Amino acid sequence: MERILHDLRLSEAITPFGVGAVVDVRGESLIAPDTSWWDRRAAREIHCERLVLRLGGGVLKQPPAHAGRAGRETAHLVYWRFPTWRFCERCTTLSRGSGRNKGRWTNQCECGGMLVPMRYVAVCERGSHIQDVPWFRWAHRGTDSGVTEEVRFCRAYKELKFLRSAQRGEGLASLRIHCNGCRRSRPLSDLVLTDSLQRDGIRCGGTQPWEETDTAVRCDHPLRAVQRGATSNYIADRISALDIPEERPPSAEQADRIRSHVYFEKVVADNGGPQAEMVSGWIAAELGVTADEVLSLAAGGDPADDKPLLDLKDGEWAAFLKKLEGGRDRSDGDFVVDGWRTPEESEWPSALTDRLPAIGQVRRVREVRALRRFQRHSADADFVTVDLGPDRKRKPVYPAVEMFGEGIFLRFDESRLVEWENQPDVRARAGILMARRESAPWAAGLDVPEPRFVALHTIAHLLIRRLAFASGYASASLQERVYANTDRPDRTAGILIYTAAGDAQGTLGGLVRLGEPDKLIPLLMAALNDADVCSNDPVCIESDRQGSSSLNLSACHGCALISETSCETANRLLDRQLVLGGGTVTGLLDQVLDQARRSPAAHPKES
Known part of the structure; x- marks a missing residue:
């Protein structure tokens, strides 16, 4: 050799x-x-217990590395x-x-x-x-x-x-x-x-x-x-996880309170009988939950999810919510986030501030990326594990690297999202991508393109394109992490945009300094203003077939696409109409630019 x-x-x-x-x-x-x-x-x-747990056990190992010039005995x-x-x-x-x-x-x-x-x-x-x-x-x-x-x-x-x-x-x-x-x-x-x-x-x-x-x-x-x-x-x-304190989602804490109730065993013992219905009503009234939730839990209705990435995001979402409530974060460690409340009365459009109640400045975050498996030729092929060693009793070893960085977290208002995504025209627009994802076997690993995911995913892309001008980082250096799922016990509605480097020094603060509301909101307004007119319009805005397997609607390289390495879904499941509206579709931020243009004080500021 x-x-x-x-x-x-x-x-x-x-x-x-x-x-x-x-x-x-x-x-x-x-x-x-x-x-x-x-x-x-x-x-x-x-070490990243959250990631190892979702991988089903094993050991994360950094590939052999050296600092400086390689020699004969250097690790390789x-x-x-x-x-x-x-x-x-x-x-x-x-x-x-x-x-x-x-x-x-x-x-x-x-x-x-x-x-x-x-x-x-x-x-x-x-x-x-x-x-x-x-x-x-x-x-x-x-x-x-x-x-x-x-x-x-x-x-x-x-x-x-x-x-x-x-x-x-x-x-x-x-x-x-x-x-x-x-x-x-x-x-x-x-x-x-x-x-x-x-x-x-x-x-x-x-x-x-x-x-x-x-x-x-x-x-x-x-x-x-x-x-x-x-x-x-x-x-x-590949799978990645943020190294954060594992917070229990509210649904898990609620389930613990129900299980610990003195009458819960009676509901389980009656196994769906008339006594169970009556007792579940007592528990529900006392704990502020519904009787169906009590009965479902008693019947074992806490299904395990086979998607480790969504499991990871559930814990991350709960941790971000806790940090946002705490205001200025004076803790040490690898997860430091300052929480900001969006001003209720400000010069900025209420159509935006009402939908964006909280912002987080992620001053320090550690991300661990691991290679889980690979396949060849097509997405229908069998997966090959990354450890094919003959000793099956030994814990499998996964290649992994740790990255340190900074970022910006945006939390969107759940009630306004639900009101918007229940509109028939919105659901019909997202349904186009739903049908195409189901018809393409290789796309099963992509996120479900429900309305909130497509809208928040597109907003993340638009903001990354604008942050590339203001933060000092190229767009390829910025990463996204979209939290937008309704089929979870705890619904999520937020996006994280971050950058990470492979050394302990992390990054230099060019991104996190833009996380204050008086800086971030103007940047978001400018991003929306950029996306309002694409250089490929009217073809782009009127299109519903773009990208691989037509998994993009109104989104192209002139308006919403970024580096594929920065995107969780490789530049798929994007649509400007679900953000800004168009035709008969109502966008999540449909009225933002109209309100801004009617108010000179709230006109988008260039950075």
Whole structure:
């Protein structure tokens, strides 16, 4: 094993260069093996109980890192060379895993030319396995008349050539694998045909490139030849959590009060009978809840949620609410938030201040990001865990990094949100995205595009675009975290915009200083003013089919889209009409700009 000296940022070891990813480094193609190959002593453990709990147990480990210049004994990450088939740029000879020179790996052919990794690899359509295309076998297969007995039993393993022929036009038809032994020649255009590998008798090996073949499991799913750099070859499932004191949501505290009531056991014992209905009414009247809530809890109506991200957000939402009520935060630690109440009587439009009762200046926050699993080819494929070690009794190790930063938190008024989102035109508009999300199997992992989520998500994007001018951070450095769900025991309605860096110094205050109401509200007004007219209007505002799988409505690069790495849903589920209104749709902040324009004192201020 020979080291390639190449530095990565810690966050890149999670994604895009995380476990299972195929990457190009200094002219070579590599793949990252699972965490069982890591030097466990060099990988520092990261503590975040909230995240570990949602992952179902395990250990969070930071990839081995160094500060300064790398040396022979420096902690490092292991990468495997993949694909192993390469061709020479000079003599075009095709070879597999060759290039040994006195015990050292070399990337040169015997003729002195450089060896280049083959462009295509084979990916399992459903099993998320990946392997080399067996080029010698493939070159001597096919359904045409050229597959003679001499071709079928050819043994000229070192006579393969990778040829380019301008006489055959452009594209894959001009690229051929040629055998000098039997004179068989086959174009790469045959490789990418549907089920081409299946017809040639090439089957999935059931492993990842770094796994031993004796660990393979039977896989009957077909293989497909794809370019090794295709984005579908690696679909990472990353999860992040804010390291905050785990606060119990109000619904959990209410459930505890109901369970601890002296008469609750009688409701459980009667199991839905007439006595249970009567006693549940007594409990409900005493505790200020409904009888249905008592009966549901007695019947075990506290369903577990299988979405760890939403579970994480429930705790974060409860923690933010507690911080907002406390005013100035003089505590220490990694979660410091100053709470502000929006002035009830101010020069700003009431249509905005009534819907935005509280703002939080997040002076310090710690975020832990972890890679949970990955899949290949499509969102329907099986997931592969990041720890494939043989010792199943050992706790799985998840790659993780910790980030320190600052941010701004906006809480929206629940009662006004409910009043708005119950309007038929609003629900019909959001229903368009609901139907498209359900019809796209890969989109099942996205948030449910209910009206409040689409509106708050779009507001977060608009504000990020404006903050990029005022905070000193590029928009790609800002992240969003949207709290907007109605199907939770505690409804959420807020957004967090933050930036984080991978060292203990965190960030420099350019974002958090804008969290005071007299600075943030003008910025939000300016963001709405920017979004009122898009450079692509009227096409954009009248559109209801934009983005991948048409999962955006009135939103494009001219108005609402930001860097995909900053967005939780990769620039999907956005709509300006649900924010500012349009046509027959009433926007959440529909009257804000009209009120501002009628009042000179409340005109949006540029920052």
